[in-house]
Amino acid sequence: xxxxxxxxxxxxxxxxxxxxxxxxxxxxxxxxxxxxxxxxxxxxxxxxxxxxxxxxxxxxxxxxxxxxxxxxxxxxxxxxxxxxxxxxxxxxxxxxxxxxxxxxxxxxx
Amino acid sequence: xxxxxxxxxxxxxxxxxxxxxxxxxxxxxxxxxxxxxxxxxxxxxxxxxxxxxxxxxxxxxxxxxxxxxxxxxxxxxxxxxxxxxxxxxxxxxxxxxxxxxxxxxxxxxxxxxxx
Numbered sequence: 001x002x003x004x005x006x007x008x009x010x011x012x013x014x015x016x017x018x019x020x021x022x023x024x025x026x027x028x029x030x031x032x033x034x035x036x037x038x039x040x041x042x043x044x045x046x047x048x049x050x051x052x053x054x055x056x057x058x059x060x061x062x063x064x065x066x067x068x069x070x071x072x073x074x075x076x077x078x079x080x081x082x083x084x085x086x087x088x089x090x091x092x093x094x095x096x097x098x099x100x101x102x103x104x105x106x107x108x109x
Numbered sequence: 110x111x112x113x114x115x116x117x118x119x120x121x122x123x124x125x126x127x128x129x130x131x132x133x134x135x136x137x138x139x140x141x142x143x144x145x146x147x148x149x150x151x152x153x154x155x156x157x158x159x160x161x162x163x164x165x166x167x168x169x170x171x172x173x174x175x176x177x178x179x180x181x182x183x184x185x186x187x188x189x190x191x192x193x194x195x196x197x198x199x200x201x202x203x204x205x206x207x208x209x210x211x212x213x214x215x216x217x218x219x220x221x222x223x224x
Contacts, residue, residue: 031210042199043152045212088152092210096142096165097201099152 006100021103023089038085113216127188134202141183
């Protein structure tokens, strides 16, 4: 089934710095989703990308889907302490969703 | 609209016991998935139910089982608990069936500790 590799595993940044997490697949993806899980919380849906080369923005967050639909990235500009948490990419495998290992972001004020 | 509800939120069991966790999906959602989350293994897919049928199963031993009722509520059971079963068990629901690739809505989770 479809699997995704996500890097880095951890990222520690100073508040105001940028942050990027990447997901890569060996196979072409039909779509990819991104979730955020705050410490002690549960995953919450952020966005879904479907089209080749698609770029979507949510305030300081920019999501990209590669031209070959085999990779995706989430970029946060000027991180804030509210951005802390773990960011997961996820892809459908038949009828179920498989998650990347996640990138844990910590932000130093 | 009420979210996904999981009970119990916390529980402590001892090795060899069994446990049943419950999940009530968002009204109208017919698909329920279960995930195990541990610090070392991330979010691991357990199984997915749709209209009372298990459609997919992850790579977990037979000690892990589940079911879904006609009202879409789901339960998962772990028998003969092992220390390594200590984890956060997350339930997620979504609206439609085959081929639908919409977002998952997660519950708060049931945190199981096995002593």
